[in-house]
Amino acid sequence: MGILLAVGLPLGRYFAQQHTHPLNATEEYVQSRTENDPINIIVLVNHIVHDSLESKASDIHIEPWENYSGVRTRVNGILSELAILPLEYHEKICARIKVMANLASHEKDVPQDGKAALEGEEYAGVQLRVSVFPTVRGEKIVMRIFDPRARTFDMASLGFDAETLSRYTGILGKPNGLILLTGPTGSGKTTAIYASLGYLLEKYQNTLSIASVEDPVEQSLMWVNQSSLNPAREYTYIAALRSLLRQDPNVIMIGEIRDMETASIAVTAGMTGHLVISTLHSGSTSGVFARMINMGLEPFLLASTIIGVIGIRLVRLNCQYCLEPYTPEDYALHHLEVATSKEFVEEQLNNNRFLKGLGCEACHHTGFGGRGSVTELLPMSEAVRQAVLQKRPTREIQERAAESGMRTLWDNALQRVLEGKTTLEEIMRKIAADVV
Template identity: 35%
Template sequence: MNKVSQALLEILNEKYCRKNFIVPIYEDKKKIILYSANDDELLNYNIKELTEKDIEFIKKSKDIIIKEIESLFEKKLDDKILAQIKNLYNEDIVIDDLEDESKDSPVAKVLNYILNFSIEKDASDIHIENLEDSVLVRVRIDGSLHELSKFPKNLYPYLITRIKVMAKLDIAEKRLPQDGRFSFNFRGRNIDIRVATSPTAYGEKIVFRILDVGRVDYSPEGIGLSGENLKKILKVISQPQGLVLISGPTSSGKTSTLYTILKYIQNSQINIMTIEDPIEYKIAGINQVEVNENTGLSFERGLKSILRMDPDKIMIGEIRNKETAHIAVSASISGHTVFSTIHTENSPAVVGRLIDMGIEPYLVSAGLIGVISQRLIRKLCPHCKEKEISNNPFFKGKEIYKKRGCPKCNGGYKGRIAVFEIMIVDETLKEMISEKKSIGKIKNYAISQGMKTLASEILSLVENGQTSMEEYYRNINTIGEI
């Protein structure tokens, strides 16, 4: 149903509807029909006075009303964006308007709607793509891209210029990739936006990475570490020297784990220094250095400088090449504890990756003390997940859960949970690395010593009803198992 005007929703806004457990579902010139959880004569009278129309209530449960509210106001937000763009289509806009910081400028309003929607939905990235005949905006929520809207092609020059001004990029440069950033306040939280542009066949594509550090709990419990996993990690990071690597693909939570470790070990008796690109979260008492290629401060140069600053603990944002890997390993065998990230499928594969980078096996053996491989797994929506009797070999004949989809999740999943594969490099494992044993043998030994693989951790989530077999199979090819 939901045949209601924007004017009515300005009066009966989302906050008012949630407070009173009502939602309008129909409107004409004389009458408004609403779902209501209560028979409230005073509320009936108040709405009649506000709207100057007859009011009819239909009794519904609070759960149904909440679903209708979320569905209605999410749709209307998208309608607002489209209406704003239609206005833009008919306006004459000059460059001076784009450089105006006023929140009331047409382009600023459109961009604000996109940003606000994305942050409210806990999106991690926004993609603004120049197509042949339109502009496509997609947002990444819980690891998957969802289409937000398609805009008229003529919007793009205005929008990209506005973004470049805010991110302090070169407005005239359209042939080369550019990187920048800007910040703004959203409901009392400071939001940092990293901006990347890239030339494509139909014009520049823009990607925003949303860094909402105010919503991240950098504690072991906050990132999902507890029980045996927490004990293993505390054992590794308490060692006086060595290399600890966190492995996983982009957007798997590696940086959050790094910051959690740094906050945990930080105290006034040690000197912790970092080299990052960029600094995503500032920690009191830690000396953080940001890479700046424009001034010549690379990971390698920054890391060499840090080693002259009497550090006890060093964090390197990412091991990207042989030089960074060599410096990190050398530092880890000369009295420092080094923490960094690396891209591999699983924990045992880190050994092979370092050797492939040109680090001799005996150096890997001497420096490496622990590896944490991780993934962020989509959680089934608790409001709509459905039971089923599994035919899968892992749970044949057992009751597990699958996704359904509802207004609260729009697809069956809501939120993500971290899973960890922790490999402690003991003396036997060091000998195996020095002797160039296969990654398969290294993995089998680690499992025999209590390492739980990523695959087994995801299956535990399926068994507990937190995720689905669909999500297991979606991840299985990325963790080096079949």
């Protein structure tokens, strides 16, 4: 009886307060229930997942708040509300999701992790990685969505500018050496690596032997021997790579270089006839060398093995359906003035070069539609190599790279802004903070 009485009035109030846009399927479903046709939790959870997939969300958060159960989704990196439900459904929703992920439904005070595959042809291949976390108000569930339909590992889809793309594919065509990708978590490094492997597969078909060691494997790739680490059984990057080198690979993908031993094996593999692609946590592309020298690697090994470093950031792209000229905020204009000149900024303003999405149905009133990467490709020119050999400071390596023709992250991001692809504030948020 509790469920029946909760529907109607209270929900109407929640929605009236929270939403100005049309209801999504979850809200419509909940609002249209009656005493004779009450909420079916299985259908409700299906609606939540369906709405999330529709909006191309990467994660679904279901949280026990003080007075209700909140459902939020992360779209283009930003959390936003999907639905607000009466608190009494919360436990039932959690129980349903735990059944989907084969978790122990009766356990409510310990963290649990599992996977759920969605039923139905339309969801073929879609997987949810379910994480249950006990909070003082009840369980919080986060589901990471793996939707193979939404992912393409096509180099063109990465949003590289034409010049960077052709230089990068040139580097990928080399038979040996080490390629490093840098960027913060969630910057699209893994997607870029998968796209790189996809490019090699397309170009060389099955004449190449490609192997990967990942923590864990995120997407399965045909023709790649992928292996997931298992630290509990001492199956670490080091153990995996030692064994892998005896497997006669041409190309080796290492999920992440975190320590001296992994770095050292990566460099050795790159020197001995393998093309190695990996990621390294570093604020900037030129900072990669100092980072690896600090790990204990010799500068001459780095100078002779590293063939390219890519810095990558994801930015939200303007919605194409509600694009309008606008005047960016003062702080952003001021920053741009310092980086360029007052005249430059005035000229862009006079020519309406700054554009943003005002918000429409197509972009769920966010002004943004999808994301694209902004990159910089640090070339291993002779000048850069010499600076690395002489252990010059990161700033100097950056300067030498710029003199050798490197278009910096900031240059590339600003170009995106002036093309109307994104906003000045967005690149300030994602790029200026750690680059300029």
